[in-house]
Every structure is written in structure tokens, then in C-alpha cells.
Amino acid sequence: MANVALRHVSKRFGRVEAVRDLSLAINDGEFVVLLGPSGAGKTTTLRMISGLERPDAGAILIDGREVTQDPPGVRDIAFVFQQYSLYPHLSVYDNLAFPLRSPARRIPEPTIRKRVEQTAELLHITGKLGNRATRLSGGEMQRVAIGRALVRDPAIHLMDEPLSSVDAKLRAELRLELKRIQVELGATILYVTHDQVEAMTMASRIGVIKDGELLQLGTPREIYENPSSRYVASRLGTPQINFLPASLVPEIAMPAGAETVGIRTEHLMIAAANGGGIIGRVHRVEHLGDQNHVYLEYRGETLVTLADAHQPLQAGQDVELKLVHPLYFDAAGRRIAAAVH
Amino acid sequence: MTAAARSTAHSIVEASPRVKAFAAAVVIFYALVTIAPMLWIVATAFKSQSDAIAYPPKVIFQPTLEGYVNLFTVRTRQTPDFIASLPPATTWYDKLVRKHDMVIAGPSKVMPRFINSLVIGFGSTFLAVLLGALAAYAFSRFRIPLADDLLFFILSTRMMPPVAVAIPIYLMYRQLNLTDTWTGMILLYTAVNVSLAVWLLKGFIDEIPREYEEAALVDGYTRLQALRKVVLPQAVTGIAATAIFCLIFSWNEYAFAVLLTSGDAQTMPPFIPFIIGEGGQDWPAVAAATTLFVIPIVLFTILLRRHLLRGITFGAVRK
Ligand SMILES: Nc1ncnc2c1ncn2[C@@H]1O[C@H](COP(=O)(O)OP(=O)(O)O)[C@@H](O)[C@H]1O
Ligand SMILES: [Mg+2]
DSSP states (O other), rough: OEEEEEEEEEEEETTTTEEEEEEEEEEEEEEEEEHHHHHHHHSHHHHHHHSSSSOEEEEETTTTETTTTSSSGGGGEEEEOSSOOTTTTTHHHHHHHHTTTTTOOOOHHHHHHHHHHHHHHHTOOGGGSSSSSTTHHHHHHHHHHHHHHHSOOSEEEEESSSSSOOOOOHHHHHHHHHHHHHHHHHHOOOEESSSSHHHHHHHHHEEEETEEEEEEEOOOHHHHHOSSSHHHHHHHHHHHOOOEGGGGTTTTOOOOTTOEEEOOOGGEEEOOOOOSSSSEEEEEEOOOOOOOOEEEEEEEEEEEEEEESHHHHHHHOOEEEEOOOOOEEOOTTTTEEEOOO | OOHHHHHHHHHHHSSSSSHHHHHHHHHHHHHHHHHHHHHHHHHHHTTTTTTTTTTSOOOOOOSSHHHHHHHHHEEEEHHHHHHHHHHHOHHHHHHHTTTTTEEEEEEESHHHHHHHHHHHHHHHHHHHHHHHHHHHHEEEEEOTTTOOOOOHHHTTTTTGGGGGGHHHHHHHHOOOOTTTTTHHHHHHHHHHHHHHHHHHHHHHHTTTTTTHHHHHHHTTHHHHIIIIIIIITHHHHHHHHHHHHHHHHHHHHOOHHHHHHTTTTOOOHHHHHHHTTTTTTHHHHHHHHHHHHHHHHHHHHHHHHHHHHHSSSTTTOOO
């Protein structure tokens, strides 16, 4: 466990700028999630921290010590790869023991056995230790892959979308477990994903990354409630935030320079049409059970929101829309703080 | 079982039982055709000299070990009086030889030649696979300037029949005192085989995801350790296939062996025809030598068969 810092790190592959001037500090015991779409530079960032890739510029520090030029083996890092994380020619036990058996580490075999068994217990895979790594279900494989990182006590665990290849139910389960284990062990984890739910549920802090740039870093709550840009706002929240051109809602008072209004479900109240205000039309209602997905039409734009299942809404019905503290963005997509409410 | 059988009857991907039976018949027939000469040789080794050349050929015969005795010994012809004056024969092979008015003068050169073949064949195979694996790994994983041209150059060494360079190699070897030495022959066969090894193994190593070694590197292994613990075990199919190809070449190679070895380092291929010349046409002895010659390749192939079956479909490694 340690502090890990990236200072103005950049990396390009030919024409592609995979990571651009990225700075990030991960504190001891923190669970930081980098959230970004495919191709955002998440894997490249992890590879640079681990030493598998050299940054073109910038520095990487582990506990204040610069390791930018060090080979991977001396950095004391554990890496869970997105794919191919288990050795198919080894048993589950040997897969878990592999990081400990590194000749550089010289851990006696009884200690290795103890660590492997503890880790297996932590991940509920004790019964599978004798299996070939290829004779596991997807969920078990992912557990073993995570176990290969947890079996050591490295400066930092790097995890590259470890849950992306398992089904939704299992993902939810493993998400919870991983968080529990991280808290239990006090491990420092840098976890990258494109899944906002993983980010929201596990992270101490989320970094939103796009096109190699870190757009915003903060607690899940900060990122959700105070996104710094249109893009960040659109990354979090289900259904996705709605954007309306400011010109379509001249009725509401807006801060100067606002070009776009960002409306999340909780910013939008639907009431029976009462003559005045902003009037939209219900286009479609989807029943989710406890809630309804409501598609509204408003001056040629579609808004998606959630509504109480008991609210009587019919397709074709006109309703009054009330905006409650929505988000405002300028022409460049930057957030503008609202005037005093 | 029955459900599976029924489902295959209508399966598009699997052949019908009748087609399968036909395929099996073709394979068995082909196997018999190819194995028959080999069986004939094995049988001939146990025939007497007259049975071996009998016409029509004898399928049923009185087996004898004369062929093997003749292969492993050097004999001199003596008068019956001289043989009678000798102390009685103590071993079964002495007795066998004396029946033909001969006595054993000593062991023949077959064992040293056989050992030469083993050392040169397996030595050059080991070296070619080792060097090939290292080179293939480098080509597969590192950015090497002119990699494609280098690979083509390596392949191009195979385009000319090796014998075309026989004379220059002969002169060079004489200069370097490498003629008729193990070192010389091992180097030569390694040089010929290494190009095949690089190309075959590169295909296999390309199929192994880099993440495996990278995980090992992050875990504190050096690159060579990662190669040994992670890459090579997963390339075992390719290594087995490559090793067999290399061994078959160096084991059977004749032209260079004739040219460059005559005594100390002579291998089996140039030695076997030599047996025919010694004291008439001793076909059983030749057949015995051939049998002996084939055994190591058969054993080696059986040993590696488990890996080979998957490896022969070049590079098709399970992911
Ligand atoms: N080894 C490489 N060679 C060339 N381009 C690469 C390489 N690795 C990554 N890239 C490019 O860099 C960008 C970022 O990739 P990556 O870090 O893998 O993104 P992510 O993990 O967020 O999906 C992508 O455009 C990708 O194509
Ligand atoms: Mg990635």
C-alpha cells in the first residue's frame, strides 16, 4: 500500500495521443476509478504506471520515489489485465502462487501456501484450487484473476476492466465483494472501467477520462452533482441526462452565457397541465415496475425521465414541466454555476 | 450416447457414419501401404541370407539373428580345421558365426556410427529449437528494425537446395578443421534447421497473448524467466512439432554426411550402404541396420505425439 502519483504524463502511439498531460494522485488505501469509453487511454495509463509502457513525458511516483524509468518488476505493483489474466497451463493454485513465486521475491513455499489459501477463502474459490485454470466458469476465472493481484500486498493494485467479461448478475455480485475486500485489506486500487455503475458503487474517487485527458476528478457524489462539463454530466446517471438548447426554454432565469440546460430526472417535475409554464407532451411510458420511464416531447426535443409508477400519465397527454435546479453549460460545454436560487 | 449418435446422423458439420467408415477405410489402406515396406525390412532383418533373396519372396521363414550378429560384428573366414582347433564356442553368436566357417574378429562400427547419429541429430535439433525459439520470440515481441526483411532472409536460406553450397562448405570446413567432427555436423544441421524453426515457432509464439508475459514481468520475473515459465510452456505444441521436423531432417540427411564425414563423425545414412559392400550383399544386416536407424525417430515421435496432434495444424493453438 502506498501513494501513487502521475505528474503530467503523456504518451502517443504514432498519430494517436493515447494519454495527454494526465496528472493524478492516488492516496494510500483509496479506491480510484478511471471512467471512460473504449479508446480513452485507460489501459495505456495503467500500463505506464506498471512500467510496461514508458511515458513520452511526465513522471510516475510511488511513495514519493520516482519510478518512471524503472522496469515493471521492481515497482511492486499488481496488475489485473482486461483479458488473458490466467495461465492456461497452470492450476488455479499455481496461478495464484505465481506472483509469489517470482525468483526476485524468494518467499518460502509454506508461506506461499498460506497466502494462496487465505486469498482463495477471501474470494470463495477454495474448492477450485486443484482445477486447471481453463476448467472454470467465467465468474470463477475473474475471481482467480483478482486473486492473483490480492495474493500479494503491493504498492498498488491496477485493475483493467476486470468485470467487463462477466454477466450482469455476477458483475453486481463481484462489485460488492471487491469493495468489501478492498475495505477489509485497506488496499490501494486504481480501477478502470467504462461502466458508470462500477464507478459509482466502488470508487472513493472517480476520474472521468476521455481522449487521453482527465476531465474531472472527485468523489462519486461530486462528479454526479457537480459535473464540470456536458461530457462528464452525460457519463453518469440513468436515464442519461437530457440536454435542451437554452433558447428553447426562455421562460426560466439562466446564468449569463448558458447555451445548454442539462436536465436529470431529479431536475424535472411533471405536473398536470395548468395553462401556464413549460408544456410538453407525453410520448411514451415504459413500466419498469416500481417506476416508469417517461419519454416527453418538448418543442421537437425528446426528454427521458423517471416518474412514480402511480402517477397517471398517458401517451399523448400534455403535461407541465417544472425544472428544479438544472445544470447550465456554455457554448463550449463547460459548466456554468447557477445564480443564487 | 444414442442421442449423440442420432444427432450426428442429421448433423451438417459432422460426416455421416457411412462417410466416416469410408474415410477410415482409406486411411487404413494408406497406412498399410506405407507401413508394408517397413514391416518387410523388419522381417528381412530376421531372415537368413538365402531367405532374404529367395524368389518368390518368402513371407513365412525360419527367423534367425544372423543379420543382427553380422551387423554388430566384424568376422573373418577360416578353414573348418582351424575352427575345429579352437576352444568350443561359449556364446550363442559365436556358434551362429562358426556355422558359416567364420569367427568374430571384433565389434563392427555400427554402434559408434549410431551414437554419432544420435549426438548429431539430437544435438542439432536441440540447438535449432533453442535458437529458433529465442529468435522467434524476439521477432514476435520486439520492434526489430527490418524485421520483415530479416525474416525473409532467414527463409531464403531454405530456398536453395543445401547441396548447392556443398563445395564451399566442404572447403570452409577443411580450413576450419570441422570435417568429420561432431561440432561441424551439429553446426551445419543447426544452420539448415534454424530457419525452419524460427518460422514455425514465430507462428506459435505470435498466438500467445503478450499479456501473459507482461503479467509475469509485473510480478517481478525477468524476461527470460517469463519466457521459460510462461511462453515456452504454452508453445510446447509448436516446439514439439518443430523438434520433430528438425530431427527428421538431420537424422536422414545423406549428401552432407557423405561429403563431410568418413570416420569419427560418420552418421548412419552414409554408413548403411557401406554394410552392403562388406562380404557380399548382406541384406539381413542392412535391414537390421535400417530397423535400428528408424527406432529413435519412431520413439521420439511417439513421445511427442500428444503435443504433435494439435501442433501439426500450424499455429492453431487453443486460446
Ligand atoms: N500499442 C499501441 N499501439 C498503437 N496504438 C495504441 C497502442 N495501445 C493503445 N493505442 C491507442 O491508444 C488509444 C488508447 O488506448 P487504450 O489505452 O487501450 O484505451 P482504453 O483502455 O481506454 O480502451 C487508442 O486509440 C488505441 O488505439
Ligand atoms: Mg482498455
